[in-house]
Amino acid sequence: MVEWTKDSLLAGAVLAGVLVLTYVNGPAPDPIAITVIALTCATLVFRRRFPIWVLAGTVVGCGIYYPFVGSAGPLLVTFVIALYSVAAAGRILVATASATVSMAAIVLGEIYSPIRHVDNIALFMLVGWLVAVIALGAVRSSRRALVSEAEKRATGDERLRIARELHDVLAHNISLINVQASAALHRKNRETEALEAIKQASKQALKELRATLGVLRQVDEQAPTTPPGLGQLKELVERTRATGLQVTLDGEPRPLPPEVDLAAYRIIQEALTNVTRHASAQAVNVRIHYDDKHMRVQVDDDGRGGEFMTGNGIRGMTERARSLGGDVTVRGSTDGVRVDARLPIGAGE
Incomplete structure (x- = not known):
């Protein structure tokens, strides 16, 4: 019950932050964009119970939002949190494969897009962030396993x-x-x-x-x-x-x-x-x-x-x-x- 409350508060905080920064960084999002943002953030409530499904949900949400609805706003943070949750659950290979496929999709999108949305420096920084998030999740998983073994x-x-x-x-x-x-x-x-x-x-x-x-x-x-x-x-x-x-x-x-x-x-x-x-x-x-x-x-x-x-x-x-x-x-x-x-x-x- 405590974890459910924490994840609900996290999802609400992420939703509020994404909406505020989306309004600040670009034109006001339309109802469709707000709906996609809300649904994607809402999946974080289930990140401990169903981490892989939440990761898939954030991938779908970001995949719909950025190419088709709006490019402004840090909705990608939901994917980062979901990636950490998967790694913390001990599914390191799943997290690594998801990060690799997502980065490949971003790179291909930038190559074939007539407009450059992310420069090379930002891409390298994003790769570094994803690697760091997976590493932190792996450390969390190892620590949890050690505590369980000690118990x-x-x-x-x-x-x-x-x-x-x-x-x-x-x-x-x-x-x-x-x-x-x-x-x-x-x-x-x-x-x-x-x-x-x-x-x-x-x-x-x-x-x-x-x-x-x-x-x-x-x-x-x-x-x-x-x-x-x-x-x-x-x-x-x-x-x-x-x-x-x-x-x-x-x-x-x-x-x-x-x-x-x-x-x-x-x-x-x-x-x-x-x-x-x-x-x-x-x-x-x-x-x-x-x-x-x-x-x-x-x-x-x-x-x-x-x-x-x-x-x-x-x-x-x-x-x-x-x-x-x-x-x-x-x-x-x-x-x-x-x-x-x-x-x-x-x-x-």
Whole structure:
């Protein structure tokens, strides 16, 4: 709607300017000339929606006006604007061909006309103007394409980020639920504990899902939209302990840039998820420590080490760290597996 209004105002301004200059530069135009001028200028209203048809309309209008109706007045400006619109729409070849054919028609008309309307200097200047207009339109088209590509890339990055968040939330909490459900089937007189752990894990999963999806949908004002961080690390450790795994925590959270805080939490969460699902471990140690420029996260378990496959979880941890300028290494040995992450503290500043 805004573009339609702008083009309508442009068409009106061009019509007014052409009529004024036509009256100033020559005899007053007759009704036929005014009609041709008005119709030709009116086509500019549609220059964004139908640029090629508008270009054709201005060619026809100028082709009727100058040879048959009147030679005074700058009606040619409508053709120049239409030419720019075609080039800005990305139809560079169409714009170039139209300009070439139009210039050829003008030159042939001057050659075979008994009266010279345009001298050589004016012809060269007109060629220069047409080339410049096409070049400006091409620049506009390229800039629009770059902006569109940047928007698509940003959308893709956001989708990847949300997908990574969903993977981490679901993988961790559903793993805990699975472990507790299995325990409930095999532990006598301890079903209540397992069911309580399942309740807490599912509640946390829903909470984090609502926080993640809150980026896309802000409907429920009561829904938590703050992403988790190391402030919730103790709760994460407690939920993991509920599976029977002995988890120790060394180090205290500090205020961090939000991106680093979330990445550190998700890396620890994914590491604990992998221990719960794959390592057959009895104990795991989570350690966080800091220096002037970086924070380090280490997660060591005493489970099954050796060779292991790099799945989505490890790739997700690595991508998170690299996006902030850090790195993650995962090493397996006969004593277990170590996840070692280094994150720059100033990455979010």
